[in-house]
Amino acid sequence: MSAALQAVKKFRLRELAPILKADPKASSARPKILNPFLPHKNPESGRWAPPKYSLRRQADLVKSARASGLLHLLPPGPKLARKDLTSASAPTSEAAEQPQPWTAAVEWDGEFKPKEVKGAEVGNRLYAGKKRMFKGHKWERTIDKRTWKRKMLMKDMDARIERFKTTYKRKTPSPVSPARPVTYSKLPF
DSSP: OOOOHHHHHHHHHHHHHHHHHSSOOOOOOOEEOOOTTTEETTTTTEEEEEEEESSHHHHHHHHHHHHTGGGGGGGBBBBBOHHHHHHSOOOOOOHSSSOOGOOOOOEEEEOOOOOOOOTTTOOOOTTOSSOOOOOOOHHHHHHHHHHHHHHHHHTTTHHHHHHHHHHHHSSSOOSSSSOOOOSSOOOOO
C-alpha cells in the first residue's frame, strides 16, 4: 500500500471512527460529519473553533489523495474546492469490488465559501484596489532618478575625462623646470 493511500485511509478512519464504532456495518444513509477542514461555531458558547487540520496538513492530504486517486473521499475546504471534487474521478474498479468501511459515502457538515479577491482574474492580487504601491525601500524609490542621472553623466564622459587630464597637467609643475614665483597667494589674508 502506497504512502499516499495510507495517509488518506488514516484520515478517513480518524474522522469516521465515531460512526464506525457505533455501527460497524455501514447503513445505506449517508452520515453527517463535521467538516474538519473548516472552522466551526460552538453552539453552546458561541465561539469559533479553528479547523482540526491546518492548511499545511490539508495541502498534504490533498496531494496524497490526488496521487492515490482518492480525491473524492476528502471534504471540501480551502485547499480543495468543490469544483475539484466534482471533477475528481469516481472510485476505481478494485475499490468497487472490495468496499471498505472507510470508503463509505459521507455528508460533510459545513460549507466552504471562497473569498472573492479583486484582481485575481488578471493575475494582480497584491495591488488590486490600492491607490498606490507600497512604500518599499528607499533605494527602490530613488532608483529611477539615480539611473537617469548616471546615464546623463556617462553620455559625455570621454570629454570630461580629457578636460580633467589637461587641467591637471597644466596645474602640475614640471620637475625639470625651475620653480616659478607665485603671483597669487593661496591664503585669504
